[in-house]
Amino acid sequence: MNSESAISPEDSPTKDIDEIVHQRVRLGLLTIANEARRVEFRFLQDSMDLTAGNLSQHIRVLEEAGLIRVIKGTQGRRPRTWVSVTKAGRQALHDEVASLKALIHRVERAGDPTT
Amino acid sequence: MNSESAISPEDSPTKDIDEIVHQRVRLGLLTIANEARRVEFRFLQDSMDLTAGNLSQHIRVLEEAGLIRVIKGTQGRRPRTWVSVTKAGRQALHDEVASLKALIHRVERAGDPTT
Numbered sequence: 001m002n003s004e005s006a007i008s009p010e011d012s013p014t015k016d017i018d019e020i021v022h023q024r025v026r027l028g029l030l031t032i033a034n035e036a037r038r039v040e041f042r043f044l045q046d047s048m049d050l051t052a053g054n055l056s057q058h059i060r061v062l063e064e065a066g067l068i069r070v071i072k073g074t075q076g077r078r079p080r081t082w083v084s085v086t087k088a089g090r091q092a093l094h095d096e097v098a099s100l101k102a103l104i105h106r107v108e109r110a111g112d113p114t115t
Numbered sequence: 116m117n118s119e120s121a122i123s124p125e126d127s128p129t130k131d132i133d134e135i136v137h138q139r140v141r142l143g144l145l146t147i148a149n150e151a152r153r154v155e156f157r158f159l160q161d162s163m164d165l166t167a168g169n170l171s172q173h174i175r176v177l178e179e180a181g182l183i184r185v186i187k188g189t190q191g192r193r194p195r196t197w198v199s200v201t202k203a204g205r206q207a208l209h210d211e212v213a214s215l216k217a218l219i220h221r222v223e224r225a226g227d228p229t230t
Contacts, residue, residue: 012163014143024137028129031218035225048127097222100215103146107212110150 013106016099020065021092025050025058030093033068033085041081059083067092128221131214135180136207140165140173145208148183148200156196174198182207 021027028048033039045055062068067089071082085093136142143163148154160170177183182204186197200208 012143013146014139014163017139017142019139022137022139024129024132024134027132027218028127031128031222031225034222048129093222097219100219103142104212104215107146107149107208110146 013103014099016095016102018092018096020061020067021096023058025054026062027093027096029055029058029062029083030067030085030089033083034090034093038071038082038084040075041083044083062089065092128218129214131210131217133207133211135176135182136211138173140169141177142208142211144170144173144177144198145182145200145204148198149205149208153186153197153199155190156198159198177204180207 021030025048029044032044032047041052041055041059044050045052048055050058059068059070062083063070067086069084069086071084073080073082136145140163144159147159147162156167156170156174159165160167163170165173174183174185177198178185182201184199184201186199188195188197
C-alpha cells in the first residue's frame with residue numbers, strides 16, 4: 001500500500017483516543033483505581049514510581065475531567081488521601097480500551113515486524 | 116480489592132510503555148507508516164488532521180529515536196518529504212501493542228463498567 005492508496009482522514013488510527021485518558025501515567029492510574037473501591041495516594045505513588053508532585057498533577061487532570069474523585073481523611077491519626085474512579089472514569093477507561101483494540105487490530109493486520 | 120492488597124510496584128500497568136511510541140499522535144503516525152513502504156508528509160498531515168508544525172515536531176521525535184526515516188525528494192517538479200518506518204520502529208510498535216494487550220487484559224479482568 002502506498003501513500004496514495006486507501007487511507008482517508010476518517011481512518012486516523014488514533015482519532016477516537018482521548019489524551020486525558022491515554023497519557024501513560026493517567027492510563028496506569030485509572031487502571032489501578034478501577035481495580036479497587038479506592039486507592040491511597042501513597043500506594044499509587046509507590047506502585048507507579050512517581051514523585052508526589054507528578055502524581056498530584058495527573059490526579060488533578062483526572063479529577064477536573066470528572067474521571068476520579070479525591071477523598072481526604074485520616075487512617076489512625078494520619079492524614080490520608082484516597083482516589084476513587086467515578087462512573088464516567090470507568091466508562092472512559094473502557095472507551096480507551098475499545099479504541100486501543102481497534103488500533104491493535106490495524107497494526108496486526110499490517111503484518112509481522114520480522115517479515 | 117483494596118489498596119492494601121495484592122498490587123505491588125512491579126505490577127504498574129504502564130511500566131513497559133514507552134512514551135515516545137505511546138503518545139497519541141506518534142502512535143497514529145507509526146501505525147500509518149507501518150502500513151506502507153513510505154508515506155508522504157502532506158498525506159500524514161491530512162490523515163491525522165495536524166498542522167505542519169505539530170506533525171514536524173512528532174516526526175523529529177520519532178526520527179531522533181531511530182523509529183522512522185525521513186526522505187526528501189521531488190514528485191514531478193514539487194519537493195516532497197516522505198517518512199518510512201525503520202525496523203526498530205516496527206519492533207517498537209509491536210512492543211507497544213504487547214504492552215497494551217496486557218493492560219487491556221487487566222482492565223477487562225477488573226470487570227464491566229456497567230456492573
